Amino acid sequence: MSRTPRDPCAAGRDMRTAWVVTLSALLCARTAGGSPLVSHAGVFLERYGYLHQDNHIHSADEMQSAICEFQWLSQLPVTGELDSVTLKQMAEPRCGVSDEGSQHIWKWRVNAIFTGKSAALRRRKRAGTQAEKWYKRHLTYQIVNWPRHLSLGSVRLAVRVAFQLWSNVSGLVFQEAPGGPADIRLAFYEGDHNDGASNAFDGPGGTLAHAFLPRRGEAHFDMAERWTLNGHKGHNLFMVTAHEIGHTLGLEHSPVRHALMSPYYRKLGRSLVLSWDDIVAVQQLYGKPSGDRPVRLPGQVLHATLQEWEFSELHEGHETTGQPLYCQGVFDAITMDQNDTVLVFRGGVYWTVSPGGGASGPLPLRQRWSGLPPAIEAAAFSPLDSKWYFFKGKRMWRYSGSVLDQGFPRRSGEMGLPRHPDCVFYYAPLGHMVLFKGSRYSVLNLKTLRQEPYYPRRLTDWTGVPQGTNGALARPDGRLYLFREQRFWSPPCFWILI
Known part of the structure; x- marks a missing residue:
């Protein structure tokens, strides 16, 4: 049985299931007329003006015409068919x-x-x-x-x-x-x-x-x-x-x-x-x-401006409230080093939290890890090789202390890993690095820098773990803490698969 999610900083909100989950499940459904697949697509096409809503009854020609118009506006191949690509586009934000x-x-x-x-x-x-x-x-x-x-x-x-x-x-x-x-x-x-x-x-x-x-x-x-x-x-x-x-x-x-x-x-x-x-x-x-x-x-100029502003805001917010802003909101990644010091990452900065609870920061990322881009998506310290691992987009960075290792960053695809991971952590019972992405997880062998055979696997192997976590802390004894927005979970167990 999974434990009740707890909020480490402030009361959180109940999380809702996005429609993308429904559509993903429906991709395996029948595609015949009148199926749940067509029904959900009909609701979407009505909602966004491609079909009239009178009685919610539409002929095959009306459905095909609406699908064609949707595909045209969405820059998809105009086939008039409710294929998986079209359904996936309907589920996008x-x-x-x-x-x-x-x-x-x-x-x-x-x-x-x-x-x-x-x-x-x-x-x-x-x-x-x-x-x-x-x-x-x-x-x-x-x-x-x-x-x-x-x-x-x-x-x-x-x-x-x-x-x-x-x-x-x-x-x-x-x-x-x-x-x-x-x-x-x-x-x-x-x-x-x-x-x-x-x-x-x-x-x-x-x-x-x-x-x-x-x-x-x-x-x-x-x-x-x-x-x-x-x-x-x-x-x-x-x-x-x-x-x-x-x-x-x-x-x-x-x-x-x-x-x-x-x-x-x-x-x-x-x-x-x-x-x-x-x-x-x-x-x-x-x-x-x-x-x-x-x-x-250009976007790069705006990105730099927003990044600089956010850094100044983080400093001012801490001085005003006396509480780090990562505790007032959300963060990008979290990990723990060999001294049990927790590092919390957000945007172009990070905080450190000592085992006794004393926090310092925010500090610029590049001041400690030169060449590391802002807004990393996942971070982990590995006690196996005493190295830092950072992930963003299609690439992975590895540092020995504050020095970027030769040959890095590397493309995630070369190692068999997914892009844009939700979180990453070194898991002692497995002896490998674990990456969560959506409903699946991957296992990275740090000696070969390749994904282990028979992965990725379904996240259901981990009891009580929610999808979309944005950080994880793994203790040497195997205890794991997973974070999503302002809440964290401590799953009771993981089925180690051979």
């Missing part, structure tokens, strides 16, 4: 705004570019009184509330830069109005928040946020999500905010690959945040910026 009419509007926009004529972007309005644009160029905004584990200062920065993205390429000017009233209001809610049943948030994953077209001027975000500014774990608040701002300005979803207004969540990378289609769409509504030269911000 996305915006809650309907896709209805996006295909026609995009075609009109492209036609206007080639013909040189102004586009008459008339939409299928979701409500008869909704307008398609603001009839002024100076707009105000207000942040009503913000996630518990992020400071107001960092949220204000992310929101300000998100608005700046659009003002840099259009004739719009934005100004924060903290005390209100404001044209655009941004707020975080959980579950049903009086927007109607179809707009109720669904917990982690699934729908991340939604917004309303002018002139209601509201953008709502799911409080249950893990919002971040730098890390891979969770969803980047800046990127989602910038997308929802686009809707509040009157923009619909885009089918262009890498467009900010694509309906599906996009990570903050090195490339330009706004695509040509995003810029054309906003300029057709509000004209070009003064000087007629749009300024496009």
